[in-house]
Amino acid sequence: MSPHHLHALAAAWSLRAARERLAELAREEAARNVWAEQLPAAPILRAPTYGSRHATGSHADPVSATLTTEEPPARNITWRTRQETAHHRLDGIARMFGIPQTGGLARIRDAIPQMLPGTARLMAKHLQDEDALIRSRDWLDLPPDREPLPGIACPACDHRTLYVQQAGPQEAWTVVCARTDNPCLCVGQGCPCGMDGAVEGVAHIWLRHVVLGAVAGAAPTQPTEGTAA
Structure with a gap:
């Protein structure tokens, strides 16, 4: 997707x-x-004071401004x-x-x-x-239903401004970059974000398991017992 x-x-x-x-x-x-x-309640629509028009094309007296600016009843x-x-x-x-x-x-x-x-x-x-x-x-x-994702830098801008959007089931959770000083947008093909189907100008977004899996895959493998370090 x-x-x-x-x-x-x-x-x-x-x-x-x-x-x-x-x-x-x-x-x-x-x-x-x-x-x-x-x-x-939603505010009423306000309009300039225009005259009403007759079928003959002439104008009637201007409509009272009171009618167009009156507050809606409680x-x-x-x-x-x-x-x-x-x-x-x-x-x-x-x-x-x-x-x-x-x-x-x-x-x-x-x-x-x-x-x-x-x-x-x-x-x-x-x-x-x-x-x-x-x-x-x-x-x-x-x-919003979201929490910071600590300790992980954004794959695109390298700032630690990632948030997990937690609405819905866990497999549907997504990660976005919430950097505010310079919006983190995709530059298209070749962008370091690694998003599938990268689209230039779109705010970065990843499935949560993709981000966590990438971090886990980048982590050094710990030697196990009986294995040379």
């Missing part, structure tokens, strides 16, 4: 974890059977509301890529390995955006 596929799969697993937390909050809210706390945005919004948005992504909506995120995840790299790149972006929305401060305020 290309790096685009790995990024898309990592985003799908991360999104699943975020949606599971959202569903948990919705269930707890329903069990309490009380109004949820006031959560911020309303309760529950965790169930957020969950339904996330569900509808995911259905929209599935329709966009021609994936049956039945099966939800699992169906999308299963379709990723069969996608062309360019399609996987677009899917990764959509799933990353959905994950970021649910984990944002206005929603769950949930940090």
